[in-house]
Amino acid sequence: MCGRVYIRSSLRELLDNFAFAGAGDVEGLANRFPRYNGAPQQDYPIIIREIVQEPDVMGPVFASARWGFIPTWAKDAGTGRPPPINARAEGISTSGMFKHAYKSKRCLIPINGFFEWKDIYGTGKNKQPYAIAMKSGEPFALAGIWSSRGDPDTGLDLRTFAIVTCEPNEMMATIHDRMPVILAPEFYERWLSAESDPYELLKPFPAELMTMWPIGRDVGSPKNDRPDIIDPIEEATDDDPEPTLL
Numbered sequence: 001m002c003g004r005v006y007i008r009s010s011l012r013e014l015l016d017n018f019a020f021a022g023a024g025d026v027e028g029l030a031n032r033f034p035r036y037n038g039a040p041q042q043d044y045p046i047i048i049r050e051i052v053q054e055p056d057v058m059g060p061v062f063a064s065a066r067w068g069f070i071p072t073w074a075k076d077a078g079t080g081r082p083p084p085i086n087a088r089a090e091g092i093s094t095s096g097m098f099k100h101a102y103k104s105k106r107c108l109i110p111i112n113g114f115f116e117w118k119d120i121y122g123t124g125k126n127k128q129p130y131a132i133a134m135k136s137g138e139p140f141a142l143a144g145i146w147s148s149r150g151d152p153d154t155g156l157d158l159r160t161f162a163i164v165t166c167e168p169n170e171m172m173a174t175i176h177d178r179m180p181v182i183l184a185p186e187f188y189e190r191w192l193s194a195e196s197d198p199y200e201l202l203k204p205f206p207a208e209l210m211t212m213w214p215i216g217r218d219v220g221s222p223k224n225d226r227p228d229i230i231d232p233i234e235e236a237t238d239d240d241p242e243p244t245l246l
Helices: 011-017 027-032 099-104 185-192
Strands: 005-007 035-038 043-053 057-067 086-088 106-111 113-118 128-134 140-150 157-166 210-214
Touching (some): 005 106, 011 027, 011 043, 027 043, 043 140, 043 157, 043 185, 057 106, 057 185, 099 140, 106 157, 106 185, 140 185
Antiparallel strands (some): 005 035, 005 113, 043 057, 043 106, 106 140, 113 128, 128 210, 140 157
16 A cells, blocks of 8 residues: 655645646645655645636646545545545456546646555564655656545535555565556656546556665654655664564
8 A cells, every 4th residue: 555655845846846737726735845754634736637728628737635535425524434545456447436536537646755664574563664766856646536525524625535556566566565556757648638547557667767765663653744754774674683562
């Protein structure tokens, strides 16, 4: 799964890096970025396909959305299990939860990197976190789906989104069995288009273009939102003794 991301750019820098999309309605997020330990249930700038010129000219536009997918038909977003943060590529076109958004409400999620945890000791505890990014250091976009429904608390429309995941590439497979779908810039337009099933885009990103490094366990709490969260540390190995919990 993909359950944590980081954006080390300011909102203005992020908009400039993805300048093919209009600024949309995200200015209210300006004071929330950079964000070094982004978690679900927080608001992010995503890129959607929307009317940019009346009556029917469509184009890419930034929009504010909350991480945690709530389908339009959901009766109550405030009860039951937390909304899903990921949508598996396998079966996304037939899933009752995701199929309508996949067909017509796909989005891009611009980030600088994401986090994943490796179960080094095989116990499911004391996992080693890693930061994952592009070797170039440039921001990139994850494939996502989004939805919009009325927020019972405010009466306003609330956009929500989920990140699409797929099988891991060779690098990611050394720490986890899933990875987010990363889209190369040449596929942005197609992913946002009216095409109903661009399934061939939902594949692992080339490992040789990516990098990862071990980081400290402070990343485990979203309250720790500091630049040093992504600083590299010495990597733990299978030969190291498992830490003792006090």
